[in-house]
Amino acid sequence: MKTAFLYAGQGSQHKGMGEDLYRDFEEFREVIDGADASFDIKQMCFEDPDGKLSKTKYTQPCMVAFASGVTAILNKNGKKPDYLAGLSLGEYSALQAAGVWDSKKAISLAAFRGEAMTKAAEGVEAGMTAVMGLSEEALQKCVDEAKSEGVVSICNDNCPGQIVIGGEKKAVEKAAEIAKENGAKRCIPLNVSGPFHTKFMSAAGDALKDYFNDIEFSEEKIPVVFNVSGKEKGETETTQELLVKQVQSGVKMTQTIEYLLDKGVRRFVEIGPGKALTGFVKKTAKEKEISDIECITLETSEEVKSYIEK
Template sequence: MNSNMKTAFLYAGQGSQHKGMGEDLYRDFDEFKNVFDKTDLPFDLKKMCFEDPEEKLSKTKYTQPCMVAFAAGITAILNKNGVKPDYLAGLSLGEYSALQASGVWDAETAIKLAAFRGNAMTKAAEGVEAGMSAVMGLSRDELQKCVDEAQSEGVVSICNDNCPGQIVIGGEKKAVDKAAELAKENGAKRCMPLNVSGPFHTKFMSPAGEELKEYFKDIKFNDEQIPVVFNVTGSERSSEETVPELLEKQVQSGVKMTQTIEYLLDNGVRRFVEIGPGKALTGFVKRTAKEKQVEDIECITLETSESIKDYLEKIRSRRT
């Protein structure tokens, strides 16, 4: 590992959760265990993550606090070992974990915020026959034309610009299906329907944005101690912007992940540490770096006890 290489921690979003996540970390690391043991939720966090007995982990209102607790546990392990990045970012829900890692909130507050957000998004999705689809092989401008044309069938918009050649559209199912059909006609390599419970990052989530706006009034927001690159803008926060405003917009606006990764690359980041579960963000980084012809990148994924022990050992050997 090159000790002079700038590092970014990237926090995974909803969709990569799975039964058993964190069980080995809870067993092997006191810092992780402490986060889980101190978390007070209306359900058993350990049982939900480790066993998922009623198969509820994939439901938004459970997924979100579980994912943020998992991420906060890993952040606590890294902090204990003196491992800090130069930049932080996260995909959608992962942005809450990035802000927690930056010191904006403690772990307990971040997890409670995620639980509130998950509930608000679940309520906002009620009564909408929603669809989301990942479109491969079209540029954003090309796909936008298909989306505009499909508006005749209902509401559809670009909701995740993940990386060059992979963009997610979402909204009302009829309109999403029409946009996907048009995308294929216009050269898309593939359109993959996603199994989601709501039209996330579309205007249907504006009631969730309003709920968050009210909820944030009673939450203390500290200044970021490490720069965070935000989903809504694909850059750091300007002096005119506030974290609550950006998060209120985030839940109902498209996620600019491509622009986020480009910003990090342009600012000299070459080591990307994905804090999982999953490896989706690593794939996005590699695709974006390839498109920008940046070759000297290093990608690391931290999800298991073994991967974290290996990473910490490499850092220790680099420091000696």
């Protein structure tokens, strides 16, 4: 059975994440203790003393540190996937797992990305909302109609029936109102600190482009399916270009999962806090009438031990 590791994105972080893994696995401890950040990642993940874990510039390196630690445990125990992918920030963890960077470099990259996105969002009254029950085509019409209120666009195509819109708060709220009038089942505002994956992140993309000039990118040892295209890197594309595009344009998670299913992947292992990605997998597989899938989540020490022993 072909296996894909899927890495969680920003939003699923929580106080205490990784504490049991740090206690039980030397490989996890080595990653956390060796992290290069401007703050104490261990304290932030386990204790969140000042309530800052949900702020982008802290969330991103913490999430990548957590994911890199789990990857180190899996590597030590001979657990390798056929494909890798991640949701937004999770793509950095996927690339680390593919051997493009070591864990220390991936964490420092995530820290820079978090800072750049925070700066790009300054001065913007932002909003992001998950819209349930509309097709992308139908939602795009609602978005177009709401642009009279400001900047709004589709950010994430998570799975069939769940698409995220983002931009200026007034415009996002207007688009959600129009979506409800046009048959959306639910519109759920998201607790975010910026208009991520919209044109407001252009400055963050520019900052990453410059930063990447001094970073070494190794070749992938395991294929990575990228957010911006929903497929593997093309012959004329570079990882640097795809990551710059990723931060300032929409995430194609539905297409990513469809690609993996079409490649014969039937076991999906979600690495990180939460179970959002395996939920997306189940909905996408159901839409494609594929029933023979296995979904596994790896967040706790108990879950990781069970997967290793399986």
